[in-house]
Amino acid sequence: MSDVEKQVSDIDEDRVQHYFRGRHFTVERLDTQGHSGERCDFEVSKQGISFLCEVKSILSILPGEMDYRSTFRKEILERFEESPARTLPYWVTISTHQAQLPPKHAREKFLDWLETTLLELDPSNDPLPSVLYYPWESYRQFDLARMIEVDIEAQNGPLDFMLMTGGSMGYEDKIWKDTEKAVSQLNTTVTESEKKYDPRIPRVVVFSSHVGLPILYDKDRPMIAAVMKNHSELSAIAVLRSVVMEQPKARPMVKTFEDIVEGMKESRKRKDVFSVFHNPYLTEADPLDITVFDDGLSDQYEAERIKQDYAADCKVLGIE
Numbered sequence: 152m153s154d155v156e157k158q159v160s161d162i163d164e165d166r167v168q169h170y171f172r173g174r175h176f177t178v179e180r181l182d183t184q185g186h187s188g189e190r191c192d193f194e195v196s197k198q199g200i201s202f203l204c205e206v207k208s209i210l211s212i213l214p215g216e217m218d219y220r221s222t223f224r225k226e227i228l229e230r231f232e233e234s235p236a237r238t239l240p241y242w243v244t245i246s247t248h249q250a251q252l253p254p255k256h257a258r259e260k261f262l263d264w265l266e267t268t269l270l271e272l273d274p275s276n277d278p279l280p281s282v283l284y285y286p287w288e289s290y291r292q293f294d295l296a297r298m299i300e301v302d303i304e305a306q307n308g309p310l311d312f313m314l315m316t317g318g319s320m321g322y323e324d325k326i327w328k329d330t331e332k333a334v335s336q337l338n339t340t341v342t343e344s345e346k347k348y349d350p351r352i353p354r355v356v357v358f359s360s361h362v363g364l365p366i367l368y369d370k371d372r373p374m375i376a377a378v379m380k381n382h383s384e385l386s387a388i389a390v391l392r393s394v395v396m397e398q399p400k401a402r403p404m405v406k407t408f409e410d411i412v413e414g415m416k417e418s419r420k421r422k423d424v425f426s427v428f429h430n431p432y433l434t435e436a437d438p439l440d441i442t443v444f445d446d447g448l449s450d451q452y453e454a455e456r457i458k459q460d461y462a463a464d465c466k467v468l469g470i471e
Contacts, residue, residue: 160208163359164192166391166423167206171195174446181340190340191333191354200440202353202386203340205333209325209360222252224314230262231310236269239310241279243269244302246315261299269310272303279303323374326366330356334382353386353439357425366390368426368452375428376461384435388428393421394448424448431458 168178176197181190191205227245231237243265253261264284272279284299337354358366366375379385427444431454444451 156208156210159210159361160206163208163357163391164206166359167204167357168193170423170425176200176443181344182336189336190344191336195443200443202355202439202443203337203348204355204357205336206357206359206391207329207333209329209358223258224312226258227262227265227312227314231266231312234266236266237310239269239272240274240305240308241269241272241310242304242306242313243310244304244313244315246300246302247298265301268301269303274305279305326358326374327378329358330378330382330385330388334385338384351435351437353437354384355387355389355439356385357389357391359391366426368428368450372457372460373464376431376457376464379428379430379457380432380461382430383432385430386433386436386439387430389444390426390428391423392426393423422448425450427451428457429454431455431461 171178171193174197176195179194179196180192181194181203182192191203193204193206195202195204245265252258261284268282282301282303284301333356334354337356341348341350341352341354360366368375375388379388424446425444427439427449429438429441429452433454438454441451441453
């Protein structure tokens, strides 16, 4: 884990602790020195409610992605600082299926195309387009991995960018692997801790995504249900997200992941809430008490609804 990834992970864990303590839960740190990476992050308890919690930050998907996103994003921002497109009210997501940094001449050619494309857009159009960029000149050079997808959204602020790599398949694979790791840590805490835990204590995995692909129920419910079906001891998956309570002041464009870390620390104008998915296939642990995330802002999806929706999705997809 890089220094930046460690910083982001620590901040996400602090956000989760702050949330629960703000709701008058007691939060006990469990992955102390000597047990880091083996046990889950916290035990959370209040008035007869107790559960274990592991927090996972999704900051990258593919090997080399951190270097790709940091280097290319910095080049993009430096290019557009002096561009007439700088003041356009767009949030631009740039997606590729690879994490290797293209050659410099290829990056410059893409940025020329991107600047022209943005300047030709009509900001009054709703919705704004999703545009594909093909870096080859003939069909013989076709390579899907080199294609770049650009999604453009309106926002109340100056031009800014998010880089994504790996595509949705890479994202789903990351969710599966991180869930496997988290469940292992939760189970190890139950079976090997000095404290004698009830073997059926509820277990929760919290995800915080920083790759521009939020986990959404309507879009991701087949993946969510399949992951939970594979882990009958996992009581719930909770996705950390923020809601804007006050419009923040304009900030200068960030150039590095260190700047992203600094931006995460400015949380006063945002409130952390969750999307919570309760496991309908739970057999080896108790369900999570529904009141844990009952804060008036978080969304909760009950086990029976997830099970029914997953059955309907499987029928449509022809999956047994």
